[in-house]
Amino acid sequence: MTSHLLPAYARADLAFERGEGAWLVATDGERYLDFTSGVAVNALGHAHPHVVQAVQAQVAKLLHVSNLFRIPEGERLAERLCEVSFADTVFFANSGAEALEATIKMVRKYQSASGNPDRYRIITFEGAFHGRTLATLAAGGQKKNLEGFGPVMDGFDQVPAADIEAVKRAIGPQTAGILIEPIMGEGGVRTISQAFLKGLRELCDKHGLLLAFDEVQTGIGRTGELFGYQRTGVTPDVMALAKALGGGFPIGACLATTEAAKGMTAGTHGSTFGGNPLAMAAGNAVLDVVLAPGFLDRVRRTSIFLKQRLAEIKDRHASLIEEVRGEGLLIGLKVTIPYGEFVDALRAEKLLTVAAGDNVVRLLPPLIVTEAEIADAIERLDRACTALENRPPKQGAAG
Ligand SMILES: *Cc1c(COP(=O)(O)O)cnc(C)c1O
Secondary structure, eight states: OOOOSOSOSOOOSOOEEEEEBTEEEETTSOEEEESSHHHHTOTTOBSOHHHHHHHHHHHTTOSOOOTTSOOHHHHHHHHHHHHTSSOSEEEEESSHHHHHHHHHHHHHHHHHHTTOTTOOEEEEETTOOOOSSHHHHHHHOOHHHHTTSOSOOSOEEEEOTTOHHHHHHHOOTTEEEEEEOSEETTTTSEEOOHHHHHHHHHHHHHHTOEEEEEOTTTTTTTTSSSSTHHHHTOOOSEEEEOGGGGBTBOOEEEEEOTTTTTTOOTTSOOOSSTTOHHHHHHHHHHHHHHTSTTHHHHHHHHHHHHHHHHHHHHHHTTTTEEEEEEETTEEEEEESSOHHHHHHHHHHTTEEOEEETTTEEEEOOOTTOOHHHHHHHHHHHHHHHHHHHTSOOOTTOOO
């Protein structure tokens, strides 16, 4: 079948007609247990009644007015985000990469507004992922993503993710800040240690740098806390959010302290669609649910249940699963066979998962997943592993 879509994605030959909570129903009627959540986006699962109701009501009132005017729904969402985080101020965008673009610009502008216009460089980390725009690709520094797209944007210095001495060496007179994901999602669900993050905070304070966290994947309950930084005891100055914030509707956000944002005055940044009433209605609906008493406690309990079951599966299939990693419901299985084969075997059992770097398969169930659904997923995982163990050896494969 020919497609007129740019072939930029390696898609599975599978399409869905509708979703219900943690389930997706394919166009052929088959039901799949969705442990992708649209890559950590559908935190409340599919067709959550509160989100459906809020978005439907807003669609009928106003979709878009632009940032020429005040947007009360956005003022409310920003106020709520600031109330539950370190931040004082929020810029709304439409995606993770845009949230990071705002973050990068803010870090640079802060130094310029502090009388240090030469300080524009940002320290980032090997294995990071910050998006697919030219600046965020440069920040992420992945060779395979940068290849063929011309000169790499200047201003990022990459160092290994656990090496505080390397960070110290990388700090120079032009350094403006440090940008890191508290858990590297795309990079293979690699948790950055509390001690390392604390070290970064101290270096930032000592050298007058801003500390920016990319919480596009870890934010909005994914780790069992509302924000990943709350698990670490380390508070950033700037934080990028996106993925789960809209529950499936595209939103990005850059949160910051008043001090960090002091350079971002009227006219310094903008977005036509950013913070439109529909996106803001979706974001407020997601917060209504995630901030309700007991919601995050339940995510943490579910996480413990999932991790215990996964430890058993790892023991039973040690030749396939090397490690279970991650926090909350951001879980990675480091597998011994090529990750694509593992994801395919799970899909054959109607369990949907996402590959990540470092040969890791990510399990990203919606935060509303039940223990019964997790038990179901574990059975599917068990069957997929057994099928992989029993498959005939490949032609020409060694051993
Ligand atoms: C997904 C992701 C991004 C990019 O988000 P887009 O919405 O695809 O632009 C940036 N940072 C992290 C940590 C992500 O997981």
